[in-house]
Amino acid sequence: MSTQPAPGPQLSQQSNAAAIKAVPFGDSALMVSVFSDDSGERQEGSRKLRELLLDVRPQGLLDVVAGVDSVLVEFDNLAVSHGQLAQTIRLAVAGGFGDNDGAHAGMHFVIPMVVNQTFAPDLADVAAELGISPEAVLGHVEDSVLNINLLASAMAPMMGRVQFPGQVSRCKEPRTNVDPGSVMVAGNNAIIQPFPGPTGWKVIGRTPLVICDIRENPPTSYSPGDTVRFKVVPESEWERLEGRFLRTDSYTIEGAH
Structure with a gap:
């Protein structure tokens, strides 16, 4: 073709x-x-x-x-x-x-995200590009209810729209490897890296949850039409949540459903 x-x-x-x-x-x-x-x-x-x-x-x-x-x-x-x-x-x-x-009835997921220098190498750049503080960037991410529009490479959930005050550009030099669970943004869209791999999107955090696991059937619990909210959590939550497969009840926010 x-x-x-x-x-x-x-x-x-x-x-x-x-x-x-x-x-x-x-x-x-x-x-x-x-x-x-x-x-x-x-x-x-x-x-x-x-x-x-x-x-x-x-x-x-x-x-x-x-x-x-x-x-x-x-x-x-x-x-x-x-x-x-x-x-x-x-x-x-x-x-x-x-x-x-x-x-598709649509399910809702709350995804915890840890933010530190290692997990969010591009947060400061995103803030500078949008003309707001890093805290405000994360606030926009947390306040947005994102729709999973499609599953991209390796079943990565492509989500929109983050209510940013502008568009976020991609990295001038793409990274050759990004850790799984990395939360990334470009334009007013967000995506999560399921497996290690390259990306040109800007990394602003990381979730301790496993979003895609080939041992599960199906390997993801989400599909297009589902909705997502991110919740920034303290680093102390990482150990408790690390390796847990993403499900609708993996992490809850009071009043989020």
């Missing part, structure tokens, strides 16, 4: 739920998204689109790959054309997009 958008007209349709655009992407895919000036609405709409398409399973559908604010719909081009599939998506959206909220 080609990885570049193919020439062709943009296919769009206005429904009572949303305005959808479907752009041909190579010979056997459509890039589908929701028209909105609000990034949060685009992200939420893309999540619902993915759930709806996986539920309806239009003829020829092969896979639906989640992006930050769009979905890549891969299909068998011998079974259906770009235009036919786009029309099917329009009809599915018009008939059930607004009713699809129940496709």
Whole structure:
């Protein structure tokens, strides 16, 4: 399959739920998204689109790959054309997009985060970039209820939106290795590193919980559509919580649910 958008007209349709655009992407895919000036609405709409398409399973559908604010719909081009599939998506959206909220009930997670010089090497830089104090940065993170929009590489939860007063840039020089549990931000999104690996996101803390464990079935307890709140906890909590698998009851905040 080609990885570049193919020439062709943009296919769009206005429904009572949303305005959808479907752009041909190579010979056997459509890039589908929701028209909105609000990034949060685009992200939420893309999540619902993915759930709806996986539920309806239009003829020829092969896979639906989640992006930050769009979905890549891969299909068998011998079974259906770009235009036919786009029309099917329009009809599915018009008939059930607004009713699809129940496709995934959504769970809420409170994730403890320890902040110190070792665990939060970029916190001061993020504060300087936003023009606020490090404490204020953490306050915005704690006050935000984040939606898991998609699972990125290694099942890392990609979350938005942190209510920062601006956008956070990525590191000028990406790190070659970041410890698992690292809490990172870029733009107004947050992500947690499940396993050791490289990143260009800015690290502002670390959770002692294990967020992905291949010994568990399933290996994560979260999925797109779930919500997350972070809670900064003292370093003394690390030993008590270290290695505990993330579940909805791993850590609670009074009044958070």
